[in-house]
Structures are given as C-alpha cells and as structure tokens.
Amino acid sequence: MEILEQFLRQTGYANLTLGNAVMIVIGIAFIMLAITKHYEPLLLVPIGMGIVVGNIPPIEGMGLSVYDQGSVLRYIYFGVESGVFPPLIFLGIGAMTDFSTMLSNPKLVLLGAAAQVGVFLTMLGALYLNFSPQQSAAVGIIGGADGPTAIFLSAKLAPELLGAIAIAAYSYMALVPVIQPPIMKLLTSPAERRIRMRPPRKVTKRERMIFPVAAFLICTLLAPGALVLIGMLFFGNLLKESGVTERLAESARTAMIDIVTILLGFAVGASTQAQTFLQPQSLQIFALGAAAFAIATAGGVLFAKLMNLFLHEKINPLIGAAGVSAVPDSARVVQMVGLEADPDNHLLMHAMAPNVAGVLGSAVAAGVLWSVLAQ
Amino acid sequence: MGWENVWESNGLGIAMTGLVIVFAALTLISVFIALLPRILLVLSAVLPAEPLPPAPSQRRKAADEEELVAAIGVALHHRMSQQSASTR
Numbered sequence: 001m002e003i004l005e006q007f008l009r010q011t012g013y014a015n016l017t018l019g020n021a022v023m024i025v026i027g028i029a030f031i032m033l034a035i036t037k038h039y040e041p042l043l044l045v046p047i048g049m050g051i052v053v054g055n056i057p058p059i060e061g062m063g064l065s066v067y068d069q070g071s072v073l074r075y076i077y078f079g080v081e082s083g084v085f086p087p088l089i090f091l092g093i094g095a096m097t098d099f100s101t102m103l104s105n106p107k108l109v110l111l112g113a114a115a116q117v118g119v120f121l122t123m124l125g126a127l128y129l130n131f132s133p134q135q136s137a138a139v140g141i142i143g144g145a146d147g148p149t150a151i152f153l154s155a156k157l158a159p160e161l162l163g164a165i166a167i168a169a170y171s172y173m174a175l176v177p178v179i180q181p182p183i184m185k186l187l188t189s190p191a192e193r194r195i196r197m198r199p200p201r202k203v204t205k206r207e208r209m210i211f212p213v214a215a216f217l218i219c220t221l222l223a224p225g226a227l228v229l230i231g232m233l234f235f236g237n238l239l240k241e242s243g244v245t246e247r248l249a250e251s252a253r254t255a256m257i258d259i260v261t262i263l264l265g266f267a268v269g270a271s272t273q274a275q276t277f278l279q280p281q282s283l284q285i286f287a288l289g290a291a292a293f294a295i296a297t298a299g300g301v302l303f304a305k306l307m308n309l310f311l312h313e314k315i316n317p318l319i320g321a322a323g324v325s326a327v328p329d330s331a332r333v334v335q336m337v338g339l340e341a342d343p344d345n346h347l348l349m350h351a352m353a354p355n356v357a358g359v360l361g362s363a364v365a366a367g368v369l370w371s372v373l374a375q
Numbered sequence: 376m377g378w379e380n381v382w383e384s385n386g387l388g389i390a391m392t393g394l395v396i397v398f399a400a401l402t403l404i405s406v407f408i409a410l411l412p413r414i415l416l417v418l419s420a421v422l423p424a425e426p427l428p429p430a431p432s433q434r435r436k437a438a439d440e441e442e443l444v445a446a447i448g449v450a451l452h453h454r455m456s457q458q459s460a461s462t463r
C-alpha cells in the first residue's frame with residue numbers, strides 16, 4: 001500500500017501544475033494548427049509534441065527532462081544548445097535553394113537587406129524594455145524570420161531565452177500569411193500593387209556554380225561571425241549546383257534536413273517547461289517578435305518604393321515583403337496579394353529573389369550581432 | 376524600462392553598424408552578380424560552358440561496350456542466317 005501511495009505521489013496527475021496544463025494545451029494547439037490549417041506542419045507538429053512531452057512533470061532524480069544531466073532529451077537538446085542543428089539545416093536549405101531568380105535580377109538583393117531593419121529596430125525595442133544587449137540581439141533576430149538563425153543566435157547569446165525565442169520565431173513564421181498582407185496593403189497603392197515586372201532572364205549553369213563560392217567569400221570576409229551559417233548554406237548550394245555531387249545534395253535536402261528538423265523541433269518544444277517558459281519575459285518576447293515581423297515587412301516594402309524613385313524600370317513594391325526570409329511562405333504571400341490586385345500578375349518568381357537574399361541578410365545580421373556581443 | 380539602457384548599451388551604434396554591414400554584404404553580392412556575365416567572359420577559357428568530355432577511362436569503357444554490342448550483333452546475325460538457311 002505504501003509503495004502504491006508513493007507511486008501515486010510521483011505521477012504526473014499529482015504533480016501537474018496549472019502552468020504545465022497551459023503549456024500542454026498550447027502544444028496541442030500547435031499540433032491542431034498544423035493538421036487543420038496546414039501552418040508549417042513540418043515544424044509545428046514536432047514542436048507541439050515536444051511541448052507536450054516537456055511539460056509532463058518529471059520525477060525528481062530520474063533524469064527525464066532536457067534540463068536533467070544525462071537524460072535522453074538532454075542529449076537531443078545538446079544539438080540545439082550548442083548550435084549544431086541550425087547550420088545542418090542551413091546545409092539542407094542550401095541544397096534545395098535555387099538562386100537563379102536572384103542572379104537574374106541583382107538589384108532585388110537589396111530588399112533582403114532592407115527587411116533586416118526589423119532585426120535591429122526590435123533589438124532597440126528590447127533594450128528599451130531592459131533586456132540585456134545579448135538578450136536584445138537574440139530577440140531582435142526573430143525579425144529575420146529564420147528559425148534556425150534565431151535558434152543559433154539565442155543559443156550563443158541568450159540560451160536562457162532560447163525556448164521562448166524559438167517558439168515565437170516559428171509561430172510567427174507560420175503566421176506570415178496572416179501578419180504580412182495588411183501591412184503590404186497599407187503601405188502600397190492599388191496601382192503599385194499592379195506593377196508588372198519583366199520575366200527573369202535565364203541564368204547559366206556556370207553562373208550558378210560560381211555564385212556559392214564567390215558569395216560565401218564576399219559575406220564571410222566582411223562578417224566572419226556568419227561563417228558557420230553562410231558556409232553551410234553555400235556548401236549545400238555548391239553540392240546542388242556543382243553537378244558532380246547530386247547524391248550528397250539529395251541526402252542533404254531530404255533525409256538529413258528532415259532528421260535534423262525532427263530533432264530540433266522536438267527538443268525546442270521539450271525545452272519549454274512551464275516553470276521556465278511562462279514568465280512575463282516570454283510575453284514581452286512574443287510582443288517584440290510580432291513587432292519585428294511587422295517592421296521587417298514594412299522595411300522591405302518601403303525600400304522597394306524608395307528604389308522605384310531611382311529606377312527606370314519599376315519594381316512591384318509588394319516583393320519587398322519577401323525580404324523577411326521565411327522561405328518560401330513570404331514569397332507565396334506576395335504572389336497572393338499581387339493576384340488580388342491583378343489576377344494575371346504573377347510575382348512569385350520575382351519575390352523569390354528578395355526571399356533568398358533575406359536568408360543571407362538575416363544570417364549576416366546574426367553573424368554581426370554575435371561577433372559584436374559575444375562575451 | 377527606458378532609453379537609458381539603450382544609450383548605456385550603445386544600442387544605436389550596434390544597430391547602425393549591423394545594418395550598414397548587412398547592406399554592404401548584400402550590395403557587394405549584388406554588384407558581383409551584375410558583373411558575373413563579364414567575369415564569365417574572361418573565365419570562359421578556363422571554365423567551358425559545355426560539359427567536359429568524359430575521362431579517358433570512361434571513353435574506353437564506352438568504346439568497349441560498343442565493340443561488345445557489335446560483336447554480339449554479328450554473332451546473332453550469323454546464327455540467325457544459319458537457322459533461316461536450314462529451315463528453308
């Protein structure tokens with residue numbers, strides 16, 4: 001009887017706090033959103049299940065949670081905490097990214113830089129709210145709309161906020177189709193949304209082969225802090241474009257990125273224990289994250305309008321919104337909003353240029369912040 | 376909460392520097408892409424546009440296979456000719 005009583009005292013039913021219950025509901029909501037609304041299912045299902053797993057109260061001394069030394073979850077979480085998983089995901093992204101649209105219209109690359117204004121203005125916002133400079137930089141990078149980059153930088157600068165930042169980044173990435181359109185419509189006139197752009201030119205195989213090596217050298221010689229992320233991104237792209245390593249590229253963009261995504265999503269979810277996650281700071285991070293996405297979107301659109309003042313051949317300012325990264329969701333949103341204004345104006349290919357430039361921009365921004373603020 | 380933390384942490388300086396570096400990196404990439412067709416003209420002697428011919432061993436293998444197919448063809452033709460002659 002005593003053993004039974006002791007066992008019952010250790011069950012999750014006995015130890016579940018209100019916070020744990022709230023987090024489990026959030027985890028289930030993530031899974032439901034992924035299944036019913038198809039919002040980033042490849043990310044939200046692992047994260048959602050991770051949240052549920054991470055909020056079952058562990059038994060004292062058994063080593064079950066991500067924060068217990070020697071636990072299985074701890075070993076998986078090591079890939080997140082040490083910043084190993086994000087560069088591996090970048091390798092896979094590189095192996096599946098086609099830079100052709102960017103190579104065919106180089107001026108659109110600047111839109112990927114303009115959208116990073118969201119990162120730096122949000123960093124200032126976080127400083128205003130009394131976050132430390134390291135924490136502020138990690139919160140600001142949510143505006144880069146790139147989950148792996150956000151996780152990488154928070155693991156390096158503010159590991160204590162990693163769970164909240166990762167959840168905020170992925171939640172808002174899933175909500176790109178909800179967040180971006182109102183801002184895009186607010187900042188553009190119907191006539192601007194109807195601007196048609198010349199189809200992209202055909203890019204040769206040689207251009208695509210040379211680009212990853214050259215772009216890697218340009219970026220990392222200027223911002224060595226971005227070496228890991230940019231290096232893996234362009235390495236993956238070189239595997240794809242070289243034409244002689246198709247097997248490796250195939251593995252990187254399929255099995256490998258899938259495995260790492262599962263482990264990363266699940267581990268990040270499991271790190272959101274109510275005791276560490278449900279803090280006033282997390283609410284502030286979520287508010288700042290929303291602001292970061294909105295500012296980044298506005299920054300891209302407004303910069304496209306600024307460019308139009310000097311360009312003979314105008315660009316559709318909607319594509320500036322794709323500079324926030326979030327590949328390819330934000331490019332799809334541009335296509336959708338563009339089609340609303342003109343059902344025959346397809347902007348998807350044009351939007352892919354700032355979209356992939358945004359990935360570079362956010363990785364460079366993370367590299368700069370890491371090198372400036374690393375202690 | 377307040378601007379004090381922003382000034383003390385040199386937030387504006389970090390933000391401006393970061394933004395300038397991001398713009399510089401992507402502007403350099405943009406310029407490089409714009410110049411790439413001209414660079415390729417210079418490089419065309421070193422990096423041919425067409426795929427390189429297969430290595431000698433692969434060519435030898437291909438030639439071997441052709442000879443083998445030809446020999447099998449001759450043998451089959453010879454055999455079938457003999458059969459058709461005997462059935463006539």
